[in-house]
Amino acid sequence: MRMTKNLRFHWMLPKGGEVGMKTAQETNRVLTTKSTSPAAIPDMEGWVKFARQAEESGIESVLLSFSRYEPDTIVIACAIGQFATKLKFIVAYRSGLIGPTSFVQQLNTLSGLLGGRVALNVVAGSSTAEQRGYGDFLEHDDRYERAGEFLSICNSFWQNKNEVNFEGKHYHIEQGKIHTPFTAPDRSAPEIYISGHSAQAQQLARERGSCWLRLIDTPEKLAPAVKSFREQGVEVALRLALICRPTYEEAVAAGKAMLPDEDIRKQERTILGTSDSQTLHHALAVADEVGWMSRNLWAGTVPYYGSSAITLLGSPQELAGCFLEYKKIGVTQFIISGWPKLDEMIIFGRDVLPLVREAEAREQTRN
């Protein structure tokens, strides 16, 4: 009998103030990058509400995004984690900002405080301008090389009981020792999600990660890459937005209703244009050229909400079917967002997830 694991569903943690916002337009990036945006201020009330709902909706983890426009992810996870009991926190962080020894010390401490409910999403860097504000002047490819060294040191701390020694191009550690261990009921190191579409990102995921995180595409397009990752023991997670409505037509209408006015469109394109992320450029190309990637996969919102806004939309039955299609090609996890932030997650937990679980249970019995 072949047992397959259930699909794992994670959700994007809303930015500060977003839990209370009712329309997608309020949450577009032009607004959230303004220094007056509530996204800059920790929003414990909204976050705790969201975390509790996520647990109720069957969500395993929340992903905390990292940027100069928002509060620090590790510190936020520490605060919200106290109010949840099952929910895990996938903390996004960039290599190059904190020395690996201190970084491991922070993550290990966090694991001890949250019963091990912490995972890591390492991003080599997003925009060159933003990196420079953080004191990082490396170019795209060098950042990946450094991220490789960074994670290699982190992994040594997590695998080794002894001292860590490392001499690389970017880091030098001599007899590194951190007494506070990574503490979790079932692991001695966090899961490491590596995101990015570039060849370097993929290589980093294979060498140092436990899961490759990328934007959703059609199962046909993804199948070969997913297969090769799985063969090397690396999981694949897809990042997507979700619109679930009773019928396909209603979902499409809800998607169209999210498109903002022309003004926002122009400003958003300016922000996106400064990025040197390949992931983003792929997503923008898709949005511009096709829009509809398949009957249920729509990139029309990408120019306004960023590359992670590629949207899977449809009725509960259609969406459950889509998730299972991805499962068939070897995808194991999803990181989802929706608008409004809280409502879409409630719909997912109520209408979509039970269908997925039923199908997975049937599949188990058949096997």
Next chain:
Amino acid sequence: MNLRFHWMLPKSGEVVLQGVQTPREAARFRVESTRVDSPAARPEMEGWIHFAQQAEKAGIESVLVALNRYEPDPFMVSCALGRATKQLKFIVAYRSGLMQPTIFVQQVNTLSGLIDGRVDLNIVAGSSTAEQHGYGDFLAHDERYARAEEFLAVCNAFWRSDREVDFEGRYYRVEKGKLNTPFIAPDRAAPEIYISGHSEPSEQLARSQGTCWLRVADTPEKLASTVSRMRTQGIRVCLRLGLICRPTRAEAISVAKSILPEDKHETTTSLKDDSQMYREGAAVAEDAHWLSRNLWAGLVPHYGPVWTVLLGSPEEVAEAFLAYKKIGVSEFIISGWPEIDEVNRFGREVLPLVRDAEAKRW
């Protein structure tokens, strides 16, 4: 202004919730906290929360949360504990050179927003060379201060203006640095910055980038001229000391002696070989263990300079604090053995005497 009293946060697992712990046992726990199997390595909230509640009740303003490779990260600990308390402030110890200044400010600002601004910083340029190497830092003592100077200059630029931060120094370079999350507190736009150390560069760093110079207690006579110099330049002075208060001086002395190690070779000072503060501490202690009638350095050769102990009856100890106030010292960071017993005793028996005297004399 009334004197401000802070306390050292006990190490994880140090607070005994049931039963009693002798001063000697408390001292042993602390000395052995560098062992890999010490409970001090694993964050344990229950004891900390209990201590924090007692400290608040005792009239303590802040706790100092240490950074070293043997214990949990002070940012995370302050965040978790800060969410569980209402008044207590957290002086987070951190070293420059472990993090880029922009991300450091982002963490400090985020923390401030989560715990109503109850966060301050204790910046240490570095402690032992070996420990710094493990953190990936290979600069020598004096250069670490030069880097700390730049580090704090960048941090202060973020805190002191709304403009983008541009900095080009020897150790750091930041271009159009911008963080949307501000330092959030009811009464200020930046954390207080305690700079610790005894060396000339540390004094200089305190003057150029800090708000308060933190050093180990010595006699008021020895400290007076430095304190006055610092105060003239608008920098406050905070003393770090151990406290043993008992009904009589004789009882306090016998408690202090009970902490002395049986094995005289056992020391923690050898771990911090290139800290001038530690070298001076060791030298002072050998000359004379009694710095004054109530200030004893007998533990220093074994455990390090922060084990310099103020001891005596409540009246004597209160007078000693007031003598420091007279020369311009404005605050203290205190340790006791066990921390929780001493903080309770301090709040009950010493602090009321200090406040009475302050009300009458100042």
